Amino acid sequence: MALDGLVISNIVYELDTALAGGHINKIYQPEADALLLGIKNNRKNYKLLISASASLPLIYLTDETPDNPMSAPNFCMLLRKYIGGGRITGVTQPGLERIIHIHIEHLDELGDLREKILIVELMGKYSNIIFCQPDLTIIDSIKHISANISSVREVLPGRTYFIADTQKKQDPFLISQEDFTGQPVLMKPMPIAKAIYTSITGISPIIAEEICCRAGIDSARSTSSLTDDEKLHLYGTFERLMDQVTGHDYRPNIVSRDGVPEEFSCTRLTCYAELDEQVYDSISDVLKNYYALKNKITRIRQKSSDLRHITGTALDRCRRKYAIQQKQMKGTEKRDKYRIYGEMINTYGYGLPVGAKVLECVNYYDGKEIKVPLDPTMTPHENSVRYFNRYAKLKRTREALTEQIADTQAEIEHLESIQTALNIASDEAGLSQVKDELTEYGYIKKHAGGGRGKARKRIKSKPFHYISSDGFHMYVGKNNYQNEELTFSVADGADWWFHAKGIPGSHVIVKTEGKELPDRTFEEAGRLAAYYSKGQENDKVEVDYIQKKYVKKTPGGRPGFVIYHTNYSMVSRTDISGIRQEE
Numbered sequence: 001m002a003l004d005g006l007v008i009s010n011i012v013y014e015l016d017t018a019l020a021g022g023h024i025n026k027i028y029q030p031e032a033d034a035l036l037l038g039i040k041n042n043r044k045n046y047k048l049l050i051s052a053s054a055s056l057p058l059i060y061l062t063d064e065t066p067d068n069p070m071s072a073p074n075f076c077m078l079l080r081k082y083i084g085g086g087r088i089t090g091v092t093q094p095g096l097e098r099i100i101h102i103h104i105e106h107l108d109e110l111g112d113l114r115e116k117i118l119i120v121e122l123m124g125k126y127s128n129i130i131f132c133q134p135d136l137t138i139i140d141s142i143k144h145i146s147a148n149i150s151s152v153r154e155v156l157p158g159r160t161y162f163i164a165d166t167q168k169k170q171d172p173f174l175i176s177q178e179d180f181t182g183q184p185v186l187m188k189p190m191p192i193a194k195a196i197y198t199s200i201t202g203i204s205p206i207i208a209e210e211i212c213c214r215a216g217i218d219s220a221r222s223t224s225s226l227t228d229d230e231k232l233h234l235y236g237t238f239e240r241l242m243d244q245v246t247g248h249d250y251r252p253n254i255v256s257r258d259g260v261p262e263e264f265s266c267t268r269l270t271c272y273a274e275l276d277e278q279v280y281d282s283i284s285d286v287l288k289n290y291y292a293l294k295n296k297i298t299r300i301r302q303k304s305s306d307l308r309h310i311t312g313t314a315l316d317r318c319r320r321k322y323a324i325q326q327k328q329m330k331g332t333e334k335r336d337k338y339r340i341y342g343e344m345i346n347t348y349g350y351g352l353p354v355g356a357k358v359l360e361c362v363n364y365y366d367g368k369e370i371k372v373p374l375d376p377t378m379t380p381h382e383n384s385v386r387y388f389n390r391y392a393k394l395k396r397t398r399e400a401l402t403e404q405i406a407d408t409q410a411e412i413e414h415l416e417s418i419q420t421a422l423n424i425a426s427d428e429a430g431l432s433q434v435k436d437e438l439t440e441y442g443y444i445k446k447h448a449g450g451g452r453g454k455a456r457k458r459i460k461s462k463p464f465h466y467i468s469s470d471g472f473h474m475y476v477g478k479n480n481y482q483n484e485e486l487t488f489s490v491a492d493g494a495d496w497w498f499h500a501k502g503i504p505g506s507h508v509i510v511k512t513e514g515k516e517l518p519d520r521t522f523e524e525a526g527r528l529a530a531y532y533s534k535g536q537e538n539d540k541v542e543v544d545y546i547q548k549k550y551v552k553k554t555p556g557g558r559p560g561f562v563i564y565h566t567n568y569s570m571v572s573r574t575d576i577s578g579i580r581q582e583e
Helices: 005-019 074-083 177-181 192-197 205-215 228-246 283-351 380-424 428-440 480-490 519-531
Strands: 023-031 034-041 044-051 058-062 087-092 099-107 113-121 128-132 138-141 253-257 260-265 276-279 358-363 368-373 464-467 473-476 496-500 508-510 540-547 568-573 580-582
Touching: 005 034, 005 044, 005 058, 005 087, 005 099, 005 228, 005 260, 005 283, 023 074, 023 087, 058 283, 074 099, 074 113, 074 128, 074 138, 177 228, 192 205, 205 228, 205 260, 253 283, 260 283, 283 358, 283 368, 283 380, 283 428, 380 428, 380 480, 428 480, 464 519, 473 519, 480 508, 496 519, 508 519, 519 540, 519 568
Parallel strands: none
Antiparallel strands: 023 034, 034 044, 044 058, 087 099, 099 113, 113 128, 128 138, 253 260, 253 276, 358 368, 464 473, 464 580, 473 508, 496 508, 496 540, 540 568
């Protein structure tokens, strides 16, 4: 996990700098496994959020105040009794463990000065908040762990607190060169990165990868393939990283791909050099932004799952229908043969003997011999009528199928565009617009109620807004409704319009303000159109572009569907890094 010993060391340094000497004036327990401490220090108020959630353990300074229960839980009341008004004397970390000790002084009932330790363990499902005496006797904890739950360690009032050494890892500040290059680290028969993070406390898989990357050694190589010089080089790289930690030389950052956060750390992640790095002043800001973005993306994915299922089901149905229609269309290709058979019988059938099974004659359309099968129980006239009826039926079928196939193809294109919009959706308002579109076209049933004649107000969502390197405003539609509005309401005739060629995607509008667009802006707008399209996973996508005045709405077409001619085309990368996005 990214919340490793190094990140904890950065958090500890930040909290100790900001909070040491401060007084605790508020204690809340907004969740069963979370605390919020209000601390006043140096005429400034801080809010420290601590979460021992099994899925998302966290600790950071925040500006937000979560909702609190009407009555305080027992653990919260206990803390208020002992350390309400107490003074934080320091924040420490044992070794490079994912553990934080908050040392607090307070006055007891007799007015004597006492000390307590609030221990925060950020260890995934084993996370906990434990309140202890200075001798580490447990007073209470936010989670009680009995012998029935853990055979390694009980966390109950009266027990002595200790760190369970279940993995026998080395202390990164005490490990010697001999231990690192030999047993128990680089002599393990496994990939180098895994040997490092399974042997040294506080080192996550990401940091192990980073150590190998900085040393210029493939992390997937086996430890047995390392030379002595490579082992020494790895140790030197590791030692320099530890020097950064002890010297508090931190670089809080988030690395993202196309705006989606992938990892965070307190040191530069050169192993993710191809990703965008955003550096922050505070590790608390990193945690707030990283998890806020992650939660937002996860929430949007969850909320869009039903819409994805509806769209996918409808799309599968349409594709099956299209395949059947194409097969039926292929069956109508015999229609002209039946017409010719009828004509040949009318022309040459007068001399046929009664009961003839075949007519052999010259096809006057191509001059070749032709054999026309006959029903011997019918007269020549009846045989010709039979063939003309088959021809007429297949002709009517083909005419109907031509229209049906066009409708089915248009429906498939529409549903594919909605799928692309769901992939692009970045907020609930955008999802609401997609849901409105699915409802409008009958894929979602309209719910009765709300009063006759009352229309539900549509939630408005804003398009993406980018600024080109040359200062031009570029807008990207998130769905078909936005594409329609951008192209036919926002854009002027002289503005430029971009769209991925032949595949579903966003309309991209570049506002010219009467100026001529530089080549660099054309290139950036093309990249936006390529990225916000069905071809996003490809390295490059062909993009059409044209002035908006030449773009026309498809007559009777679905929202966002247009026609245009005499356009230009370019091949654009699907990488939009470096293009500035406005909020």
